[in-house]
Amino acid sequence: xxxxxxxxxxxxxxxxxxxxxxxxxxxxxxxxxxxxxxxxxxxxxxxxxxxxxxxxxxxxxxxxxxxxxxxxxxxxxxxxxxxxxxxxxxxxxxxxxxxxxxxxxxxxxxxxxxxxxxxxxxxxxxxxxxxxxxxxxxxxxxxxxxxxxxxxxxxxxxxxxxxxxxxxxxxxxxxxxxxxxxxxxxxxxxxxxxxxxxxxxxxxxxxxxxxxxxxxxxxxxxxxxxxxxxxxxxxxxxxxxxxxxxxxxxxxxxxxxxxxxxxxxxxxxxxxxxxxxxxxxxxxxxxxxxxxxxxxxxxxxxxxxxxxxxxxxxxxxx
Amino acid sequence: xxxxxxxxxxxxxxxxxxxxxxxxxxxxxxxxxxxxxxxxxxxxxxxxxxxxxxxxxxxxxxxxxxxxxxxxxxxxxxxxxxxxxxxxxxxxxxxxxxxxxxxxxxxxxxxxxxxxxxxxxxxxxxxxxxxxxxxxxxxxxxxxxxxxxxxxxxxxxxxxxxxxxxxxxxxxxxxxxxxxxxxxxxxxxxxxxxxxxxxxxxxxxxxxxxxxxxxxxxxxxxxxxxxxxxxxxxxxxxxxxxxxxxxxxxxxxxxxxxxxxxxxxxxxxxxxxxxxxxxxxxxxxxxxxxxxxxxxxxxxxxxx
Numbered sequence: 291x292x293x294x295x296x297x298x299x300x301x302x303x304x305x306x307x308x309x310x311x312x313x314x315x316x317x318x319x320x321x322x323x324x325x326x327x328x329x330x331x332x333x334x335x336x337x338x339x340x341x342x343x344x345x346x347x348x349x350x351x352x353x354x355x356x357x358x359x360x361x362x363x364x365x366x367x368x369x370x371x372x373x374x375x376x377x378x379x380x381x382x383x384x385x386x387x388x389x390x391x392x393x394x395x396x397x398x399x400x401x402x403x404x405x406x407x408x409x410x411x412x413x414x415x416x417x418x419x420x421x422x423x424x425x426x427x428x429x430x431x432x433x434x435x436x437x438x439x440x441x442x443x444x445x446x447x448x449x450x451x452x453x454x455x456x457x458x459x460x461x462x463x464x465x466x467x468x469x470x471x472x473x474x475x476x477x478x479x480x481x482x483x484x485x486x487x488x489x490x491x492x493x494x495x496x497x498x499x500x501x502x503x504x505x506x507x508x509x510x511x512x513x514x515x516x517x518x519x520x521x522x523x524x525x526x527x528x529x530x531x532x533x534x535x536x537x538x539x540x541x542x543x544x545x546x547x548x549x550x551x552x553x554x555x556x557x558x559x560x561x562x563x564x565x566x567x568x569x570x571x572x573x574x575x576x577x578x579x580x581x582x583x584x585x586x587x588x589x590x591x592x593x594x595x596x597x598x599x600x601x602x603x604x605x606x607x608x
Numbered sequence: 609x610x611x612x613x614x615x616x617x618x619x620x621x622x623x624x625x626x627x628x629x630x631x632x633x634x635x636x637x638x639x640x641x642x643x644x645x646x647x648x649x650x651x652x653x654x655x656x657x658x659x660x661x662x663x664x665x666x667x668x669x670x671x672x673x674x675x676x677x678x679x680x681x682x683x684x685x686x687x688x689x690x691x692x693x694x695x696x697x698x699x700x701x702x703x704x705x706x707x708x709x710x711x712x713x714x715x716x717x718x719x720x721x722x723x724x725x726x727x728x729x730x731x732x733x734x735x736x737x738x739x740x741x742x743x744x745x746x747x748x749x750x751x752x753x754x755x756x757x758x759x760x761x762x763x764x765x766x767x768x769x770x771x772x773x774x775x776x777x778x779x780x781x782x783x784x785x786x787x788x789x790x791x792x793x794x795x796x797x798x799x800x801x802x803x804x805x806x807x808x809x810x811x812x813x814x815x816x817x818x819x820x821x822x823x824x825x826x827x828x829x830x831x832x833x834x835x836x837x838x839x840x841x842x843x844x845x846x847x848x849x850x851x852x853x854x855x856x857x858x859x860x861x862x863x864x865x866x867x868x869x870x871x872x873x874x875x876x877x878x879x880x881x882x883x884x885x886x887x888x889x890x891x892x893x894x895x896x897x898x899x900x901x902x903x904x905x906x907x908x909x910x911x912x
Contacts, residue, residue: 307747307751308747308750308751308754309751311747311748311750311751312751312752312754312755315751315752315755315760316763319763319764319766319767320767322764322767322768323767323768324768324769430892430895430896431888431892433839433891433895434839434843434888434891434892434895435888435891436843436846436847436863436866436884436887436888436891437847438846438847438850438866439846439866439880439883439884439887439888442866442869442870442873442880442884443880443884445870445873446873446877446880450873450874450877541754541755541756542756542757543756544756544758544759545756545757545758545759546758546847548756548758548759548762548847548851549758549847549850549851552850552851553870560759563759563762563763564762564851564853566766567762567763567765567766567770567853568766568770568851568852568853570766572766572767575762575763575766575767576763578759578763579755579759579760579763582755582756582759583751583754583755583756583759586754586755586756587754590754
């Protein structure tokens with residue numbers, strides 16, 4: 291565990307500059323606005339007073355680096371400003387909506403894992419057969435299908451035609467977990483195809499690589515049963531691959547959630563950021579982008595930690 | 609789709625006649641031989657060629673104007689006059705699909721073009737100079753990669769202003785670090801090669817090194833990645849237009865068509881298929897082409 295602890299420290303130290311740059315990117319978005327950002331933020335019919343107010347709120351009258359420092363300091367204290375539309379605290383808005391998005395993302399991740407990993411193993415152990423080709427083609431389809439279109443098709447089939455699942459909406463997981471999962475099922479399925487496809491491909495190629503290694507050949511020559519080779523040696527060695535791929539998918543699932551949440555009218559942060567971008571509610575847009583990028587960086591760190599626990603060589607090499 | 613199956617064979621057939629008399633050249637590249645051997649690439653390229661032609665000639669080929677409304681014929685079923693039916697404003701779906709192809713291809717090329725223009729020079733530069741510049745820029749790349757791409761694209765579009773071009777500039781910016789990372793890694797590999805040491809020994813300038821040695825060698829994986837990114841950019845455009853952050857009404861886009869079809873899904877469920885399949889097939893074609901180019905450039909990947 292000593293190696294793991296040191297590795298966490300080192301990775302953590304590496305992530306600090308990444309975190310600072312990422313927050314800076316979020317902050318600097320304001321400067322992409324054409325013209326006077328304060329006037330843009332205030333909206334089309336704003337009074338001069340309101341513009342001044344926003345200028346002071348953002349600190350546009352101060353030097354660049356001071357503005358960033360102040361914004362970051364406030365963000366560290368969960369003060370992300372106020373929505374220009376509802377005058378609600380941005381942090382409150384995000385906290386209310388984040389659980390919906392996280393439920394969808396983790397649900398999709400689990401669905402993707404329980405389909406993608408077995409499919410990848412199946413394809414690798416039957417390499418070159420028709421089954422392998424069918425699974426590989428399915429994976430190609432899973433990467434190319436637009437998630438929101440799949441979402442629409444699922445609504446049409448499972449909600450409107452067969453009435454098995456609700457068409458849209460969401461239930462808070464804190465109020466009624468069973469209903470929450472029931473409501474989240476269709477959107478999670480729509481989101482999961484990418485995870486399934488990528489895991490299938492990666493598990494297949496990683497397993498093929500492991501199974502063609504010298505020591506596996508030795509084990510087979512010794513007369514170890516193929517099943518034992520696969521389960522005891524093959525799968526153990528691809529655990530790190532699975533974890534890494536799942537970590538990367540976490541990031542992309544937030545991407546897809548932005549659009550899929552709109553299809554299912556899920557009140558998550560994905561629909562919040564697209565709605566706010568359309569309505570020029572910029573503090574909310576920045577807040578969501580900030581929270582999500584911090585989450586992704588934190589998950590990447592967690593994946594590294596788990597990987598080093600699973601495989602001591604990872605900890606030793608970093 | 610039947611005409612798609614037939615075309616590559618005839619194309620490959622004429623190609624076979626043209627290249628047959630020449631002696632086998634292992635290092636020479638013949639496009640027609642590639643097409644003949646790789647059915648997947650032939651199919652993908654044929655589909656994309658048809659799409660490009662349909663997009664360019666849309667004003668000539670489309671049976672109706674993409675914005676011409678007809679309140680007497682809304683949400684019509686497919687018929688002889690309207691092969692794919694009409695939308696909620698009575699506009700011809702096939703015509704909108706053809707005009708939408710132009711927007712989709714423009715959007716994907718613009719986004720990937722921006723990603724190449726930023727990512728490739730940055731990757732080569734930091735890989736070449738190394739040191740603290742490389743270290744610092746690599747952290748910037750890590751930071752931008754940590755953003756969910758669509759989230760970053762939505763945020764940038766929100767700042768720049770809603771519209772297809774801004775949205776695709778944003779997507780391109782979000783993709784740039786992927787290319788920069790690949791290009792940097794490739795540059796490091798080439799830089800370490802013996803023949804580059806030799807060139808330095810002969811007094812080659814930095815510019816000469818980058819242009820003559822590093823770029824040609826490092827560009828191959830980038831070509832593959834660019835082709836695959838076209839599919840991702842296409843899906844991003846469809847998604848952003850679905851959210852009305854991309855192509856603006858009344859202009860036609862596949863994502864926007866899906867948004868309208870979804871609103872009227874209970875009255876005219878059939879309207880959701882044509883734009884969806886258009887997006888799916890185009891993304892599949894870019895992906896298939898990317899995979900085929902990968903195999904073409906590096907025959908060893910076939911084994912895995």
